Amino acid sequence: MARYPPNPYIALTNFFFGATGRNLYASYDNYGPHTCEFGYDYYVVNQTTGRLGSLIPLTGVDCLDAGGATATTDLVTATDTDCCGQGSGWVDVTSRSSGQNIVCGPGMLAFCGDDVWAVSIDPASRNIFFADADVKQVFIGHIDFNTLQLLATSSSIPGVPSIYFSPDSKVVYAMDSNHIGIYAFDSASGNFTASSSLPSSGSVTVATATLKH
Numbered sequence: 001m002a003r004y005p006p007n008p009y010i011a012l013t014n015f016f017f018g019a020t021g022r023n024l025y026a027s028y029d030n031y032g033p034h035t036c037e038f039g040y041d042y043y044v045v046n047q048t049t050g051r052l053g054s055l056i057p058l059t060g061v062d063c064l065d066a067g068g069a070t071a072t073t074d075l076v077t078a079t080d081t082d083c084c085g086q087g088s089g090w091v092d093v094t095s096r097s098s099g100q101n102i103v104c105g106p107g108m109l110a111f112c113g114d115d116v117w118a119v120s121i122d123p124a125s126r127n128i129f130f131a132d133a134d135v136k137q138v139f140i141g142h143i144d145f146n147t148l149q150l151l152a153t154s155s156s157i158p159g160v161p162s163i164y165f166s167p168d169s170k171v172v173y174a175m176d177s178n179h180i181g182i183y184a185f186d187s188a189s190g191n192f193t194a195s196s197s198l199p200s201s202g203s204v205t206v207a208t209a210t211l212k213h
Helices: none
Strands: 010-017 023-030 037-044 056-062 067-072 076-082 090-095 101-104 116-121 127-132 137-144 149-158 162-165 171-175 179-186 191-199
Touching (some): 023 056, 037 067, 056 067, 056 076, 076 116, 090 127, 116 162, 127 149, 149 191
Antiparallel strands (some): 010 023, 037 056, 067 076, 076 090, 090 101, 116 127, 127 137, 137 149, 162 171
16 A cells, blocks of 8 residues: 555546556546646556555646547557547557557548547557547557558447457447447457447446456
8 A cells, every 4th residue: 555645736536557467557637727637647566565656657638728538558558639620630659668659640540630539448559449529439440560550440339438348358348328339359450350239227337357267
């Protein structure tokens, strides 16, 4: 356990571990004077004692003059910035180990220029899921650092549901107010191989797991 002093302007709104358990990520909202920013910082976790190191800045979006979204894994960060309607945005995808950076605008993939609802990265760190606020569709871009491109895939999800992944990236869950979409996923290509759905009503959440035998 570790305790850190409160900040009157910055709220830590969510915590999650990376796939290795070595990093504890904290999403934050910063509404200080003349400031609007949100993003992720992280703590390195001592694997022997469980104690947290110092808070390390990672990725953020300046929301004073623009909108956007951001996501992270242990290997990759993805940040969308948009300011002026459809066609004005871009998505930055960065390898945390090599520093390689993909800048995807509407000339690379049309959805990269659209207003974003949310961005997610699969646990394998091979694909971004872009919830497009303009056309109400979740598009999948396959990350290729060899060519520094996001590659179009043939799969998408209707609407802008909340996205969840199984830890092995083999199943994607898409939850809205009416149903949960269940998709078998090939992270190597960024495509779905099968799909099903369950109706949902009331208060529903998704908890993912990978079962082994």
